[in-house]
Amino acid sequence: MELVLIGDTPLASAAAIPTFETGPDALLIDAWHIGFVCPLDLAGMLAIAYWASAAAMPVTFRLPREPNAASYLQRMDVLRQMPRRTRIVGRIPPEERANLRHRLLEASPLTEANVNDLAERLGSLVTAYYPKSAGPAVARACNELLDNAVEHGASNVGAFITAQTYTGTTTGSPRLELAVCDNGIGILSHLRQNPEHQHLTTDEQALKKAMKDGITGTSDKRGYGLSDLIGGGRKHGTIRLHLRTGAGEISVTATSRNQSAEVSTRRDITRGVWAWLTHELPAQA
Amino acid sequence: MTEPLVFNVIQLGSFPTTRSLARDGRNSLEEMLAGKTRVDLTIDFTNVKAMTISFADEFLGKFLSTFDASSHEMTIKVAGLNTENAEAVTICLERRETQVAVLNEDGTLTLVGASLLTDTFNAALELGEFKANDLAKSLDISPQNANNRLKRLAAVGALRKSRSTGAAHGGKEFSYRAVTASVPEADALSTDVPFARA
Incomplete structure (x- = not known):
């Protein structure tokens, strides 16, 4: 194939x-x-x-x-x-390798053993790129995605992460992009581990549900990771989060004033969860 | 005599992120406190640049929800929070419906988290050492209500609960004192269990 x-x-x-x-x-x-x-x-x-x-x-x-x-x-x-x-x-x-640690995070496996080191590196990258006020908030948002992936997306097949900041020359506007793709059980199966959510039957339903506060596949009082991620990013610009799992996809766009989400059905199947986060500061920043 | 102890969260990283790291940190903190009483604990976030709310919840939120400071006559305060980390702490404590005393940059103390007991904590700061009846008078509430509020604040270490000497009629009577704003110098500490990342 x-x-x-x-x-x-x-x-x-x-x-x-x-x-x-x-x-x-x-x-x-x-x-x-x-x-x-x-x-x-x-x-x-x-x-x-x-x-x-x-x-x-x-x-x-x-x-x-x-x-x-x-x-x-x-x-x-x-x-x-x-x-x-x-x-x-x-x-x-040929491998020509300038030190661009302040601009990009090379593709890397994301595991429980290295997630905290990657979070440190990503945090440094983000805070170096953004003005002082926005950096910690956006770093917090990005790292919520890492925690989510290792907490819920673990599998023996592996998860991968990469990130880059763009000046706008190739992308049209300066921005940060972060992607985490895991091969775990996916959002529907994860949520269904909690008896409260066993009625969910489709990936689209699960994606919609997962964006709400307090929705978790665990028995613990949590389930705020995705909304905290959006909340951290929207305070300082525009955050877009695309999540794919199974046959479902959700695209969330949020600023300090608005938030919209669109759920759709894909024609392919995503194993685990693919998350793609982009963040742009307001034009005047 | 009380013993000052500081747990430096920076030993967990500048960008502490995961729940698993938070669990390890919480275990380390609880190990540091094991078998001790009358401790003045400072959980110091100085130099921590940005922690996730998930980390804050698993480390601090769960610690405050499960550790009974009053049974160890212990006070707990949080220090060194930057704006972003202060928000993370506030959000996670509001969700867990608990609170903690926070030492601000200007040296004042604030109760952060679920806001129901803010007035009680502020009154306790003004009263110095006091008994439940003193608080009841100060806030114009019933002694039972005062006791309930004090119990909750003592459980999270916002004030120290000690058995009072010379209790009338041989019954149990307790005195209270709010957490203090002082933080010991690092080299004056008797114990600071270094955190070893798994």
Whole structure:
């Protein structure tokens, strides 16, 4: 089976995740026609590759034709983080590694063992990028996403994280992007662990429910992670959170004045949860 | 005699994030307090840049909800909160319907969290050492109501509850004193269990 990635931000926009139910096979991730890639594309590629690898499928990764795109994947450690024995097709660009710790977080597995180190790194990146007043609030929002992923998205298949700040040259406006893609049980199964939410039957219902305060799959008095995430980000600009799980997707956009959420049904199935957070400061900041 | 102790949260990181880290930190704090009485505990967030509300809840919210400071004649206060961390603490304590005394940058003390007992705490600060009847008079409430409020504040260490000497008719009588604003110098501490990250 093939995952064909074409154009700009393919996994974040149009590309459908292949279905693996057809039995043991092989996975080709074809990035030949890829253009601009965002953190969700990077973390998503790795999540899919590891899912296939865990199902004993050989993985082949076809590098982009465009040298800059291939170099970017190299710089963001996507090639290094691919599952062992992944066959890389194409010319592997040389590793030219400037220290950009203040601007990006390379693609990395997210585990219980390294989550706190990654949170420290992400926190430093965010507070270095933002003005003093906004930095801690946005860092707090980002790190709520990390806690959520390790608390609820743990699996032996792996979760992946990557983040970057943009000056606006390539993206149109300065912003922060963070993606966390896990291969855990997903939001519906997680919520259904709590007897109060066993009536939920669809991913779309579960996504809507998960955005409300106090909704948790645990028996503890919690379940505020996602709303705290939105609350931290919206105080200082515009926060957008896209969550995919199973056949469902929710897109939340919030500023200090407004919040809107749109739930939709996808034509593909996302294992676990894919989260993509973007944050922009108001224009005058 | 009371013993001053400080738990420095910065040992858990500049951006403490996860519930699992918070559980480890809480265990470390409880280990530091094990077997001790009459402690003046300061939970110091100085240099912590931004903690998640999940961390604040699992570390501080659960500690205050499960640890009975009054049975150890202990006071608890939180210090060193920046604006963002103060918000995280307030939100998690309001959700847990509990509170804690916070030492502000200007040296004043405020009760943060569920706001029902704010007036009681402020009255306690003014009264110095006092008995339940003194508070009842000060707030113009019944002695039973005063006792109930004091019990809740003592449980979270916002004031120390001590058995009063010379209780009338040999019965039980307690005196109270609000947590103090003083924080000991780091090198004056007798105990500070270093946190070892798992």
